[in-house]
Amino acid sequence: MYIGRFAPSPSGPLHFGSLIAALGSYFQAKANQGQWLVRIEDIDPPREMPGASELILRTLEAYQLEWDGEVVYQSQRHHLYQQQIDAWISSGQAYYCQCTRKAIKESGGYYLGTCRDKQLSNDTPSATRLRMTQPVYEFIDQKHGRLTIPHPLAEEDFIIKRRDGLFAYNLAVVLDDIDQGVTEVVRGADLIEPTGRQISLYKMLGQSPIHYLHLPLALDENGQKLSKQNHAPAIDNSNPKPALLEAMHFLGFQLDPHIEQGNLDEIIAWGVENWQICQLPNTTEITPRFSNRPR
Template sequence: MRKNLSQPDSGYRGRFAPSPTGPLHFGSLVAAVGSYLDAKHHQGTWLVRMEDLDTPRCVPGAAENILRTLDALGLHSDEPVLYQSLRTAAYEDALRKLQSSGAAYPCCCTRKEIADSAMNGLEGPVYPGTCRNGIPAGREGRAWRVRTNNNPVEFCDALQGCITQRLESEIGDFVVKRADGLFAYQLAVVVDDVFQGITHIVRGSDLLDSTPRQIYLQHLLGLHVPQYLHLPVAVNDSGEKLSKQTLAAPVDETHPASTLLRVLNFLRQQPPQELVRGSTKTILEWAIQNWHPERLVGIRTLPSSGTNSQK
C-alpha cells in the first residue's frame, strides 16, 4: 500500500500507536483504519508506533502479531515502526527539562495513600498535592509528577467539538515517571509525536480526557500542538469498551476484506454492496476516496455488534 494509494505528500503526518498487550481486536482496528484513511485522504504519511513502554503489560510476540494483522489488511506504515522501549533517553531528556523549570517534582505517595485522602475526578482520585512543596520527612520520592493549575486547557476536536478541562481540580498533578522507573504514557506520547513530526492525531474517544494533559505538556516543553480527531469507541453488548480485559476477540485475519468492510460500516462510511467481492486494495482505495468522518460528529461510543458483513 504505502504511498502508491495517495498523491504526493501534503505535509500531513498521522499515526497508529497500539500497545502490544495482546492481539489486535476490533476496537483497536477501528483506530488503525480511521487514522489510515484520514492520512491517505489528505495525501499524507501514516506511521505505526509500538507503545511497548509498559513492559510488565507487554506480551511476548504481540507486537509482531499486530504488525502481521495490519499487513494482512493492507495497512502498511510509510516509515519504519518506532518502538517506545528504545526511546528512554528521549523521555529522560524531556523529564530533565520539566525538572529544571520546576514543572516536575518527586512524589512518595502510594496509591492507597492518595485514594484515602483524595476527591474523585474524571479518572479516579485527584492527587491532593501532598508532595507538591517537598517530600515529607523520612520518605523518599520515587515517582515524578507535573505541577498543574486550574487555568482551562482547551482544544477543538474535529468530531467531539470544543473540550475544556481544568487539570488541577479534575485530574490533579499527574505522573510522568512512575515509581517503578518506567515513564508514563502521557509524557512518552508527547515526546514521540514531536519526534515523528505528527501533525494530526486520530484515535479513540477513550483518550479524549488524556488530551488536555498532553497539550499541557506540549506547552511546558515548547512543542507543537497537533490537530485531534477522536473516533467513537467500539463497545460490547454491555456497553464496555472492547479490550483485552473485556475479552475482545482477535481480528479475523483470514477474511481481511470482510473485516475491513465491518470497520467501514462501524465508521458509518456506507461502503457499496459491490465491495463485498472486492480485494483489500480495492476496498481501501474506495474508502480513502470516500472518507467522511463528519458522519461521526459528536458520537463517543458505538456498538461493535451489527456491523458484520458477508464473507
C-alpha cells in the same frame, strides 16, 4: 504536510476496536495526502504479551494497511524520556512524590500537590510529577467540537514517571509525536480525557499543540469497551474482509455492493477516496453488531 500515526500497545493482538482506530487514522492521513506512521508503545512490560508487536504488524499487513517509514518502538527511546525528566527536575518544573493512590483517593480523588514543595530526593521509590503551569480546560475535537475538562483534573500535577520506574504514557506519547512531526492524532474516544494533559505538555515544551480527532468507541454487548483487558477477541488475519467491512460500516461508510465484493486493496483505496469526518457517528460509543451479510 499531514502526518498521522497508529500507536498500539503490544498487550495482545489487535481486536475490532483496534481496527477502528487503525482504519480511522489511516483514512484520515491518506485522504489528506499525508503519511501514516506506526509506533509500538511498549513502555509497560508487565502488561505486554510476548510476540504481540510482530503480530500487530502482520495484522496491519493482512488488512492492507501499509505504513510509511520505519516502525518506532518506545522501548528504544527511554533515554529521550529520561533526558526531558532530568531537565525538568533540574529546573524545578518536576519533583518527586511519595503519595500513594490510597492517600490521593482519600483526599478526594485528585492529587492536591502534597509533595510539591517538600524537595524530596529519589533515594526511596518515588513517582515524578510535573508542576502544572499550563492547564488546559478545553480543546477542539475535529468531530465533536469543543470539549471541556474538569478544573481539578486540568490543574493536577500529573505523573510523568511512575514509582516502579516506568515512564508515563502522557509524557512518552507527546515527546514521540513531537519527534515524529505528527500533525494530528486520530484515536478512540476512550483517550479524550488525557488529551488536555497532552496539550498542556505541548505548551510546557514550547511547542504548538496539534489537532485531535476521537473516533467512536466500540463496545461489547455488555456495554464494555472492546479491549485486551476485557478479553476482546483478536481479528482474523486469515480472513480479514468481514471485519474490515464491518469496521468501515462502524465508521459511517455507506458501502455499495460492488465495493463490498472487491478485493482488500480496492476497498481500502475506495475508503481513502470517500473518507469524510462528517460521516462519523456523533456518539462516542457504539455497540458493534456483526452482520451476516454475504461477502
